[in-house]
Amino acid sequence: MYAVTIDTGTTNTRVYVWKDEQVIGEAFQPVGVRDTAISGNKEKLTQGVKAAIEVALQAAGIEDRSQVTFFASGMITSNVGLCEIPHLVAPAGKRELARGMVRMEVPEVIDRPIWFVPGVKNNVPEITLDYAEEMDVMRGEEAETVGVMEKLQLKGPAIIILPGSHSKFIRIDPHSRITGCVTTISGELLDVITKQTILASSLQHDFAEEVDEPFLVKGAHYAETVGLGRTCFTLRMLDMFTDATINQKANFLLGAVLATDILAVKNSHALQVNRDTPMVVCGKKMLRRGLAALIKHDEYFTGPLTDMDDEHQALSGYGVLAIARERGIW
Numbered sequence: 001m002y003a004v005t006i007d008t009g010t011t012n013t014r015v016y017v018w019k020d021e022q023v024i025g026e027a028f029q030p031v032g033v034r035d036t037a038i039s040g041n042k043e044k045l046t047q048g049v050k051a052a053i054e055v056a057l058q059a060a061g062i063e064d065r066s067q068v069t070f071f072a073s074g075m076i077t078s079n080v081g082l083c084e085i086p087h088l089v090a091p092a093g094k095r096e097l098a099r100g101m102v103r104m105e106v107p108e109v110i111d112r113p114i115w116f117v118p119g120v121k122n123n124v125p126e127i128t129l130d131y132a133e134e135m136d137v138m139r140g141e142e143a144e145t146v147g148v149m150e151k152l153q154l155k156g157p158a159i160i161i162l163p164g165s166h167s168k169f170i171r172i173d174p175h176s177r178i179t180g181c182v183t184t185i186s187g188e189l190l191d192v193i194t195k196q197t198i199l200a201s202s203l204q205h206d207f208a209e210e211v212d213e214p215f216l217v218k219g220a221h222y223a224e225t226v227g228l229g230r231t232c233f234t235l236r237m238l239d240m241f242t243d244a245t246i247n248q249k250a251n252f253l254l255g256a257v258l259a260t261d262i263l264a265v266k267n268s269h270a271l272q273v274n275r276d277t278p279m280v281v282c283g284k285k286m287l288r289r290g291l292a293a294l295i296k297h298d299e300y301f302t303g304p305l306t307d308m309d310d311e312h313q314a315l316s317g318y319g320v321l322a323i324a325r326e327r328g329i330w
Contacts, residue, residue, distance in 0.1 A: 025060025
């Protein structure tokens, strides 16, 4: 038996074909729920997901779809996705996610039923201006979180960090359940500052390629001391009056932006992090390594830190299959 896992985000869709726990085919399409939001219909999303499935199955050499079980997670379960499923309320672990899976027919995508995994939201009974920061939601990261725990045989309590355009900081309790998360837009901020501000010329529109800890840590220190706006302009001073390289200046900016993430981890009521809470950092190379370096240099954090040195692009699918096994359908 084979499995296909579909991971649809805001802008991209990835499809993996699995035999046992090995990926034997994959495909990518630059289509996501943003296309639905912009166009007002699901045609582009539907066609993109369908095309990705076809390419992945072809890459795996599978023609008989009756041998395949299909799964989906991510923004595909939102109101602008293909099958809207309400968020589960935290705490939610593998068992709760398995129970919350929904089997739906989506014939315009594939002539087989698809099992959809729900997202998770923080348990905040009332949202007001005073308590809005405690609320957060995820769609897709719950599957990645399960994938991380399965890969590392991780038990809570812990904080799992999934950096990206929208970075997620997810708290796991001693029962290995998601109890809450915090989202930042640090990746988007970094992109905008690098490419669409006066700093674009100083950085030549480019991001850091390798971690330079002195510049990274100093950028974070400046941001903590004088704020992100002033630190950003200080980068221009480095460009005008020093011989700092592009990579060093990009590290300075990276540290400044990621310092705001560290501040969120320390102070968010949604996470309630203790000094000795174990942390696992996954995801894109520079964001992952930058966060790991700043956590290592921050005297507040005393717990163990794990840097998953592989981007593990299929973590979401790996987690989905673990959830499916819990449900007894894989």
